[in-house]
Amino acid sequence: MNPIQVGLLGIGTVGGGTFAVLKRNQEEIKRRAGRGIEITRVAARNVERAKTLVGSAVEVVSDPFAVVNDPDIEIIVEVIGGTTLAKDLVMKAIANGKHVVTANKALLAEHGNEVFAAAHAKGVMVAFEGAVAVSIPIIKALREGLSGNRIEWVAGIINGTTNFILSEMRDKGLSFETALAQAQALGYAEADPTFDIEGFDAAHKATILAAIAFGVPVQFKRAHVEGITQLAAADIAYAYQLGYRIKLLGIAKRTHTGIELRVHPTLIPIKRLLANVEGSMNGIMVKSDAAGITMYYGAGAGSEQTASAVIADLVDVTRLHTADAAQRVPHLAFQPDAMSDTPILPMSHIVTSYYLRLRVADQTGVLAKVTGILAQADISIDAVLQRESDEISGVEASQTDLIILTHDCKESQMDAAIALMQALPTVLQTIVRIRKEELV
Amino acid sequence: MNPIQVGLLGIGTVGGGTFAVLKRNQEEIKRRAGRGIEITRVAARNVERAKTLVGSAVEVVSDPFAVVNDPDIEIIVEVIGGTTLAKDLVMKAIANGKHVVTANKALLAEHGNEVFAAAHAKGVMVAFEGAVAVSIPIIKALREGLSGNRIEWVAGIINGTTNFILSEMRDKGLSFETALAQAQALGYAEADPTFDIEGFDAAHKATILAAIAFGVPVQFKRAHVEGITQLAAADIAYAYQLGYRIKLLGIAKRTHTGIELRVHPTLIPIKRLLANVEGSMNGIMVKSDAAGITMYYGAGAGSEQTASAVIADLVDVTRLHTADAAQRVPHLAFQPDAMSDTPILPMSHIVTSYYLRLRVADQTGVLAKVTGILAQADISIDAVLQRESDEISGVEASQTDLIILTHDCKESQMDAAIALMQALPTVLQTIVRIRKEELV
Numbered sequence: 001m002n003p004i005q006v007g008l009l010g011i012g013t014v015g016g017g018t019f020a021v022l023k024r025n026q027e028e029i030k031r032r033a034g035r036g037i038e039i040t041r042v043a044a045r046n047v048e049r050a051k052t053l054v055g056s057a058v059e060v061v062s063d064p065f066a067v068v069n070d071p072d073i074e075i076i077v078e079v080i081g082g083t084t085l086a087k088d089l090v091m092k093a094i095a096n097g098k099h100v101v102t103a104n105k106a107l108l109a110e111h112g113n114e115v116f117a118a119a120h121a122k123g124v125m126v127a128f129e130g131a132v133a134v135s136i137p138i139i140k141a142l143r144e145g146l147s148g149n150r151i152e153w154v155a156g157i158i159n160g161t162t163n164f165i166l167s168e169m170r171d172k173g174l175s176f177e178t179a180l181a182q183a184q185a186l187g188y189a190e191a192d193p194t195f196d197i198e199g200f201d202a203a204h205k206a207t208i209l210a211a212i213a214f215g216v217p218v219q220f221k222r223a224h225v226e227g228i229t230q231l232a233a234a235d236i237a238y239a240y241q242l243g244y245r246i247k248l249l250g251i252a253k254r255t256h257t258g259i260e261l262r263v264h265p266t267l268i269p270i271k272r273l274l275a276n277v278e279g280s281m282n283g284i285m286v287k288s289d290a291a292g293i294t295m296y297y298g299a300g301a302g303s304e305q306t307a308s309a310v311i312a313d314l315v316d317v318t319r320l321h322t323a324d325a326a327q328r329v330p331h332l333a334f335q336p337d338a339m340s341d342t343p344i345l346p347m348s349h350i351v352t353s354y355y356l357r358l359r360v361a362d363q364t365g366v367l368a369k370v371t372g373i374l375a376q377a378d379i380s381i382d383a384v385l386q387r388e389s390d391e392i393s394g395v396e397a398s399q400t401d402l403i404i405l406t407h408d409c410k411e412s413q414m415d416a417a418i419a420l421m422q423a424l425p426t427v428l429q430t431i432v433r434i435r436k437e438e439l440v
Numbered sequence: 441m442n443p444i445q446v447g448l449l450g451i452g453t454v455g456g457g458t459f460a461v462l463k464r465n466q467e468e469i470k471r472r473a474g475r476g477i478e479i480t481r482v483a484a485r486n487v488e489r490a491k492t493l494v495g496s497a498v499e500v501v502s503d504p505f506a507v508v509n510d511p512d513i514e515i516i517v518e519v520i521g522g523t524t525l526a527k528d529l530v531m532k533a534i535a536n537g538k539h540v541v542t543a544n545k546a547l548l549a550e551h552g553n554e555v556f557a558a559a560h561a562k563g564v565m566v567a568f569e570g571a572v573a574v575s576i577p578i579i580k581a582l583r584e585g586l587s588g589n590r591i592e593w594v595a596g597i598i599n600g601t602t603n604f605i606l607s608e609m610r611d612k613g614l615s616f617e618t619a620l621a622q623a624q625a626l627g628y629a630e631a632d633p634t635f636d637i638e639g640f641d642a643a644h645k646a647t648i649l650a651a652i653a654f655g656v657p658v659q660f661k662r663a664h665v666e667g668i669t670q671l672a673a674a675d676i677a678y679a680y681q682l683g684y685r686i687k688l689l690g691i692a693k694r695t696h697t698g699i700e701l702r703v704h705p706t707l708i709p710i711k712r713l714l715a716n717v718e719g720s721m722n723g724i725m726v727k728s729d730a731a732g733i734t735m736y737y738g739a740g741a742g743s744e745q746t747a748s749a750v751i752a753d754l755v756d757v758t759r760l761h762t763a764d765a766a767q768r769v770p771h772l773a774f775q776p777d778a779m780s781d782t783p784i785l786p787m788s789h790i791v792t793s794y795y796l797r798l799r800v801a802d803q804t805g806v807l808a809k810v811t812g813i814l815a816q817a818d819i820s821i822d823a824v825l826q827r828e829s830d831e832i833s834g835v836e837a838s839q840t841d842l843i844i845l846t847h848d849c850k851e852s853q854m855d856a857a858i859a860l861m862q863a864l865p866t867v868l869q870t871i872v873r874i875r876k877e878e879l880v
Contacts, residue, residue, distance in 0.1 A: 022588070032775070033587070139588065148752050296735070315588065316584065
């Protein structure tokens, strides 16, 4: 059988890696897929540069629509990124009856419902293993490997840039700014790092994970998104003393009233494997009713690491492109006519435990007032850490830090309690609140 | 569409869990699979007990062949275990044109080639996610998730019983015998624990992992199998001082000359996540050329944990039972006509590094003699730990322990060097040799 023909849109880091790995491992991939898989046409902004990468046997064009409209091409790999041109190209490819493989989490988190509906109507596949934690087949694990389970929650370190920064802050006691500068120097963070450090990238991925875990449409707009820019080195140190590490987690959790979908810095117990996922690596924990807790670990970015996911998708699509819809894995794990309308909960409704840091006047009675407010709000305390002012660097002798770990409560309860504590004249700075998850 | 009808052979721990989870999650599973999946006939040794488990809507019979020969049943779930009756039943089911889901690693590691060939000839599927590290979809990850990669090695803690025993030995300083007795009391080890503690169970699983990682037939007879019964608490303590933990690993590694397939206690660096997989949990690391290192973690045994894998297979089979062979994932990851004849290497050819413990006479010149022999054998030393005899409990003042970590060498080199060292009059006991893997 002739090789299946693939059109590649974009040949930067991911596209270049995909081309290279597909070529290097072509024999082994063919032995698995039962058919050769060949990139025969590439669209690139810089045609000359692309030509030196792919050689003379592959046609390079500057117009990506020429690839999408090519009748010989059966699968389009979209690795341009973004949600404008990429969306037009993906929708056009689908309209042309082509299968699509993409690693574009922004596109799927923001427009996935439209993309998947079009693909379903046209009878083509849109595969996206590369959209989350690239080297880890987590989409496959959730959609297929755990298909017998009722999934309870997914919690993941799904952004390598922020995990690298947090690891450096903890390891070397650096400030956020210094760690970020280091990440940029090493190429782990972009010149404009907003997208990563403010949590948007993780939220795109968490949105996709929530959809396939619970069978709901993608709803990026309802995700709570909080980055790591406000984290102080002191909080990382205090957390450590209490037996926790702080990680930026993407969390999707099923509750009796709806689905929690949130990205924020989170204290997690040091003894969890997830707490020990360091540097730019990714790790995802899944709790489900039959399998219990499973965890998945690997690189979350990189040229060949993403290629690994893209090619796995190409093999799946090659195998199933002649199959009918019932024989394929549904895009969002559940059949399109069996999606759930379980709501994504507003943040005020979520339930979690908290780490609080209060900069307070170093005088008697402060702790009593603070704990009194928490008791009034029906929030019970798990642990208190009160530092002597001389143990804290850069703090006046008349001030000290009061650290409190709470048990679970509703976010709205905590909001109200924090407002009351903040109004105390002995509370001298904005109260730091970081959520905590035990992950059991 | 009517539910697909499943026949269940055996309703003990795994069969009972499968029945329970399939029933509990039937709505969610149907939303994923697009079709209901129902166990309609069960074969059990104790028919009365089985009837109380499954209720009156399901027919229970004592003859498993009655289920395998039932024309209404499309999928057989075999969870009887063993390689005799189970094999006859699986072969008969295949001959009858039925798909098979099994968690029987012994059957597949020892007779897999025959089973898969029969299934291929008949056009049916044999699915076996439950055969390795039940809660972890590792078969799917290797066969499909990493299909774009050339896999370099797989190293896994794939036997929960031995991992529990080793965790207890390290944690509490117990002897092997005491830890085993504890594992038996807690139900983590069977009354006759031979199969687990001698490494056979891990070797069955490693055999299957090697086949799907490298596209070779299952070759259990060529696996090197070594259990944990010879491990002393002292070795676990010394390893810890050197920065390592000892785990029973199943290792499948591709080399230039062939495939290493071995199960033995192994020193691994404490900082690896795998070293921190404790108790009865399983963890599997995979190194592949594009994805790099990925790791998978979860329970390796248990009623509902195994059910999770069995039901995932049922969903896959339900989806693909009407597909043709080219649309299905090949049993051993590679197409049957594209299997490799790369040999499994004899143990003398494998390359690894070593931990050696020598009980020696406490006199000058011993270390020089020992290191001289290693140098002669072209084995370079990574670290030496020499204990004063008064630091070692239960040792005469005239004796001491000499611990050596080596760099990589061939097993045959090490065999020869050990023979020479063992012949030294100052070496007083049998030399302890434990292999070490850095896992990078």
